Amino acid sequence: MSLSTEGLLFRHPGFRLGPLDFTQRSGRLVVIGPSGSGKTTFLRLCAGLERPEEGRILFDGRELSGPSTFVPPARRNIGFVFQGLALWPHMRVREQIRFAARCSIETAEAWLDRVGLHGFGKRLPGELSGGEAQRVALARALAARPRLLLLDEPLRSVDPHRRADLQALIRDLCRELDIPMLAVTHDPEEALGLGDEICVLEDGRIRVQDGAAEICRNPRSAFAASFLLGASLLPLESRDGKVHSPFGSWPAPNGSGRVFLALLPGDLEPAGEGPIATVRDRREGLRGPVLEVELSGVRLLVPARDEERPATVALRLRGTPRLVTGGDGG
Amino acid sequence: MRGRRKPLPPWGTIISLALFGLCAVLPLSWMFLESFFPDGSFGLDAWRNILATETERLQLLHSLILGLCATLFAVLLGSGLAWATFRTDLPGRRLLGPAGLLCLLYPPIVTAMAFADLSSAKGLPVVALLLAVSHAPFCIALTARGLRSVDGRYYEAALLARGRLRAELLLLRAVLPDILAGALLVFVFVLSNHGVPEFFSVKQKTWFVYSEAIFLRWSAPGKPGSLRSAEAVASSVPLLLLTGLVLYFCLKARRRGALVTVTSEFRPLPSRSLGIWKGPLFVFALVLPALGLALPTLRMCLWAAGSTANFGVSLEKALDSFRRVLVELSPDLGKTLGLASLAGLLVCALGLPLAWASVRRKRPWIEALGLLPMAVPGILLGIAFVRAWNAPHSPLRALYETPVLCVAGYGTRFLPLGILALANALRRFPASFDEAGVLAGAGFLRRFARIHLPLLLPSLVSVWILAYILGLRELDLAVILPPANDMVARRLANIVHFGNEDVGGALAVLLCFGAGLPLLLRILLTGRAGEAAS
Numbered sequence: 001m002s003l004s005t006e007g008l009l010f011r012h013p014g015f016r017l018g019p020l021d022f023t024q025r026s027g028r029l030v031v032i033g034p035s036g037s038g039k040t041t042f043l044r045l046c047a048g049l050e051r052p053e054e055g056r057i058l059f060d061g062r063e064l065s066g067p068s069t070f071v072p073p074a075r076r077n078i079g080f081v082f083q084g085l086a087l088w089p090h091m092r093v094r095e096q097i098r099f100a101a102r103c104s105i106e107t108a109e110a111w112l113d114r115v116g117l118h119g120f121g122k123r124l125p126g127e128l129s130g131g132e133a134q135r136v137a138l139a140r141a142l143a144a145r146p147r148l149l150l151l152d153e154p155l156r157s158v159d160p161h162r163r164a165d166l167q168a169l170i171r172d173l174c175r176e177l178d179i180p181m182l183a184v185t186h187d188p189e190e191a192l193g194l195g196d197e198i199c200v201l202e203d204g205r206i207r208v209q210d211g212a213a214e215i216c217r218n219p220r221s222a223f224a225a226s227f228l229l230g231a232s233l234l235p236l237e238s239r240d241g242k243v244h245s246p247f248g249s250w251p252a253p254n255g256s257g258r259v260f261l262a263l264l265p266g267d268l269e270p271a272g273e274g275p276i277a278t279v280r281d282r283r284e285g286l287r288g289p290v291l292e293v294e295l296s297g298v299r300l301l302v303p304a305r306d307e308e309r310p311a312t313v314a315l316r317l318r319g320t321p322r323l324v325t326g327g328d329g330g
Numbered sequence: 331m332r333g334r335r336k337p338l339p340p341w342g343t344i345i346s347l348a349l350f351g352l353c354a355v356l357p358l359s360w361m362f363l364e365s366f367f368p369d370g371s372f373g374l375d376a377w378r379n380i381l382a383t384e385t386e387r388l389q390l391l392h393s394l395i396l397g398l399c400a401t402l403f404a405v406l407l408g409s410g411l412a413w414a415t416f417r418t419d420l421p422g423r424r425l426l427g428p429a430g431l432l433c434l435l436y437p438p439i440v441t442a443m444a445f446a447d448l449s450s451a452k453g454l455p456v457v458a459l460l461l462a463v464s465h466a467p468f469c470i471a472l473t474a475r476g477l478r479s480v481d482g483r484y485y486e487a488a489l490l491a492r493g494r495l496r497a498e499l500l501l502l503r504a505v506l507p508d509i510l511a512g513a514l515l516v517f518v519f520v521l522s523n524h525g526v527p528e529f530f531s532v533k534q535k536t537w538f539v540y541s542e543a544i545f546l547r548w549s550a551p552g553k554p555g556s557l558r559s560a561e562a563v564a565s566s567v568p569l570l571l572l573t574g575l576v577l578y579f580c581l582k583a584r585r586r587g588a589l590v591t592v593t594s595e596f597r598p599l600p601s602r603s604l605g606i607w608k609g610p611l612f613v614f615a616l617v618l619p620a621l622g623l624a625l626p627t628l629r630m631c632l633w634a635a636g637s638t639a640n641f642g643v644s645l646e647k648a649l650d651s652f653r654r655v656l657v658e659l660s661p662d663l664g665k666t667l668g669l670a671s672l673a674g675l676l677v678c679a680l681g682l683p684l685a686w687a688s689v690r691r692k693r694p695w696i697e698a699l700g701l702l703p704m705a706v707p708g709i710l711l712g713i714a715f716v717r718a719w720n721a722p723h724s725p726l727r728a729l730y731e732t733p734v735l736c737v738a739g740y741g742t743r744f745l746p747l748g749i750l751a752l753a754n755a756l757r758r759f760p761a762s763f764d765e766a767g768v769l770a771g772a773g774f775l776r777r778f779a780r781i782h783l784p785l786l787l788p789s790l791v792s793v794w795i796l797a798y799i800l801g802l803r804e805l806d807l808a809v810i811l812p813p814a815n816d817m818v819a820r821r822l823a824n825i826v827h828f829g830n831e832d833v834g835g836a837l838a839v840l841l842c843f844g845a846g847l848p849l850l851l852r853i854l855l856t857g858r859a860g861e862a863a864s
Contacts, residue, residue: 049765074771086762090784099780100770144770 008055017204030195031184038204039184048073079141083152087125094121101143111139130157151183167193200224222326225262233260246275247317255325262322268302271316282309346683353742357718365560376560393540400520403462407618408469416477431467433622435845437803438464440838442526444629461520463622469512476508482597514580522707525805574705633835651836666818670801676741677797681748689756704746712810736814744797755789799845
C-alpha cells in the first residue's frame with residue numbers, strides 16, 4: 001500500500017506546490033522542509049482537505065484526486081493528526097475516540113491503554129500535557145483503522161526527552177496495525193527518528209527522496225545536506241568534467257547547479273599538511289574541544305588537538321567526500 | 331467510491347438567506363421602490379427635498395452631535411469600567427463588571443424617566459449621557475472581549491522591553507478594534523433612537539434630532555400612507571448613509587478583533603495594582619451601575635410605592651401597584667416576554683447559518699448584507715414592514731395583524747448582532763476541528779450536533795439573551811408595528827405619559843426582572859458571572 005502523485009499542482013496567491021511526481025516506497029515516509037515549503041498543504045491534498053489544481057493522487061493504485069475524480073475526505077479512510085492536534089475542547093478523551101471510530105467505551109479505553117494513557121478517558125483536552133494530548137490525537141486517528149496515517153509535525157508539542165518514546169510508539173503502532181505513515185516536519189531529528197524514507201521539500205518542489213540511511217550517506221542535494229544534516233557547504237570549482245577543492249579533485253557528480261562539498265562535524269581533522277584554515281574561535285563541544293575555522297569563506301568545526309588556540313590550522317578530509325549539487329547552497 | 335460527488339446544496343444557508351430576504355431585503359426594497367411611486371405613478375417629489383430646509387440640516391447636526399457625545403460618554407464609562415474590572419485589582423470587580431452590563435436591562439426610556447424625575451436638566455448633554463448609560467454595555471462587553479483575547483505574554487514582552495507606559499499603549503492598540511466596534515454600535519443605536527429625545531420634548535426640549543423628524547413625517551396627519559412613507563424614506567437617506575458607513579467600519583473593526591483561537595497557548599493579561607487610585611477608580615466604576623441600574627430601579631420602586639401621588643410612600647401601595655400590573659397587564663407582559671423570546675430564537679436560527687456561510691463557506695458579503703437591518707433606523711424598518719406586509723396584494727398580509735409580524739420585525743432588527751457575535755465565535759474555532767470530524771467520516775449533522783453545537787452553545791445562549799433583552803427594550807418598532815403596540819416598552823411610555831406612575835414603576839421593575847431572569851439563570855447554571863454576563 002503506497003501513496004503516489006503524478007504532476008500534482010496546487011497554487012494560491014504567493015504560493016505554489018509542485019508539480020510533484022512522487023511515490024512512497026516504504027511504510028514510513030517523512031517529508032521534511034522549512035516553513036512555507038508546502039508540507040502541510042501536501043498532507044491536506046492527500047487527505048482531500050484541499051483540491052489540487054492539476055495532477056493526480058493515487059493510493060494503492062486507486063485514484064483519490066484527479067482531473068475527473070475527487071474522493072471526499074470522509075470516504076478516503078485516512079487518519080490525520082493535525083499540527084494543532086484539533087482535539088475538540090468540550091469532548092472527553094474517550095469520547096474523542098468514540099466519535100472518530102464509532103466504537104464502545106471499552107474499545108476507546110483499550111486504545112487509550114495502547115497509547116499509554118490508562119485511566120485518562122474522562123479527562124478533557126485542556127487537562128492534558130502536550131505529550132498526552134499528542135497520544136490522544138494519535139489514538140483518535142488510528143482507532144478508526146485508517147488505510148493511511150498522516151501526521152503534521154507529530155512531535156511539535158512534546159518535550160524533547162519524551163520524543164523518543166512517542167517516536168517509538170508511532171513506529172510500533174503503524175507496524176502492528178500495518179498502516180503506512182506519511183509525516184511532515186521541519187525537524188531533522190524527528191524526520192530521521194520517524195522515517196525509513198525521507199523526502200526533502202523546498203519551495204514546493206521535491207529536492208531529493210531516498211532512504212533515511214542513504215540520504216545521510218549521500219544527501220545529493222545541497223539543500224538536503226544543509227537543512228537535514230546541518231552540513232557546511234564548501235563551494236567547488238567545476239573544470240574538465242571534474243570538481244576541484246582544496247582537498248583534491250573528483251569526477252563531477254550528476255545533477256544541475258553548482259557543486260559543493262558537504263562537510264559534517266568530524267569530516268575534517270587537523271593534519272600536518274593540507275589546506276590552511278584561519279582559526280576564529282576555540283570552544284568546548286560535546287565530544288571535547290573544537291576549533292571554529294574559516295576555509296574559503298565557509299565556517300567549519302574541527303576537533304582541537306591541544307589546549308592552545310592556533311592562528312591557523314592545516315586540515316585533512318576524512319572518508320569519502322559528499323558531493324552535492326544545488327542553486328546557491330542555501 | 332470513484333467519481334466526483336456532487337456536493338449537497340447548502341440548504342441551511344439558502345433557507346436562511348430566503349428568510350432574511352423576506353424579513354429585511356424585501357420590505358426595505360419594497361419601501362424604497364414605493365417611495366418613487368407615492369401616488370401610483372412615478373415621481374421624485376419626496377426625494378427632491380432631502381435636507382432642503384435649515385431645520386432638517388440642524389436636526390441632522392443635532393443627531394450627529396448627540397451620537398458623538400453619547401458614544402464618547404459610553405466609551406468613557408463602559409470601556410473604562412471594563413478596563414478597571416478586567417485589568418486591575420479594583421475591589422468588587424467581579425460584581426461591578428456584570429452590574430455595568432445589567433444597565434442593558436432597562437429600556438432607555440425608563441432610564442430617561444427616572445432621571446427626569448430626579449432632575450430638571452434637559453439639555454443635549456443630559457440626553458447624550460442617558461443614552462450612553464443605556465448603551466454602554468456594548469462597550470463593556472466588547473472591550474472585555476478584546477482584553478480577554480490579548481495574550482498576556484505580548485504585554486509582558488512590551489513591559490520588559492519598553493516599560494509600563496509603552497506596554498499599556500501597545501495593549502490599547504491591541505484592544506482598540508474592539509473598543510471602536512463597541513463605540514460604533516453605540517453610535518448607530520443612538521442615532522436611530524427617537525424615544526428618549528422625544529421624551530425630553532415633552533419636557534420642553536427646544537432641539538430635535540433627525541430620527542424624530544423621520545417619525546414626524548411618517549405620522550403626519552392628513553396625508554396618504556404611501557406619501558408619508560415616501561417622505562419618511564427619502565428623508566432617512568442621509569441618516570442611512572451615515573449609519574451604513576459607521577457599520578462598515580464596525581464590521582472591519584470586529585474582524586480585526588478576532589485575535590485568538592481556543593487552541594492557542596494562552597496566558598491571560600496580568601492584573602495591575604491600582605495603589606492609591608483604588609478609591610477614585612472604585613467611585614468611577616460605580617457611576618455606570620448607579621445611573622443605569624440603581625437609579626431606575628430605585629425610582630421605579632418609589633413610583634410603584636406611590637412617591638408621585640402625594641400620599642407618601644408605602645409598602646402597601648407598592649404591593650398594590652405590582653398586584654395591579656399582574657392582574658391588568660399580565661397579558662401584555664406575557665406577550666412581550668414571549669415575543670422577545672421568539673425574536674431571540676429567530677436571531678439564533680437565522681444568525682447561525684448566515685454566520686456559518688460567511689465564515690466557513692467564505693462568503694463575507696453575507697455578514698455585510700446581514701448588517702442591513704441595523705443600518706436602517708428602527709423607525710424606518712418598522713415602516714418598511716408596515717408597507718411591505720400590508721400591501722394590498724401581498725401574500726404576507728394575512729400575517730400583518732398577527733404576532734408573526736412582531737417576531738419577524740424584532741428578529742430582523744437584532745439579527746445583525748447575532749450574525750456578528752456568531753461569526754466571531756466561529757472564527758475562534760480553527761477549521762481543523764471540523765476537518766478532524768470530516769476525516770472521521772462524520773456527516774454534517776453529526777459534526778454539527780457533536781462538535782459545533784456544544785462549542786457554539788455559550789455564544790448562542792448569549793445571542794439569544796441579548797436579542798431577548800433588546801427586544802424587551804425596543805420602542806421604535808413597538809410604536810410603528812400595529813401588533814406590537816401593546817408591547818410593554820410602549821405601554822410604559824403611555825402609562826407614564828397619562829400620569830399612572832405607580833403602575834408604570836411596577837411594570838418597569840417587572841420588565842427589568844423579566845429581562846434579567848435568563849441572565850440570572852445562566853449565571854446560576856454556569857457559575858461564571860462575568861462570562862455569562864458578556
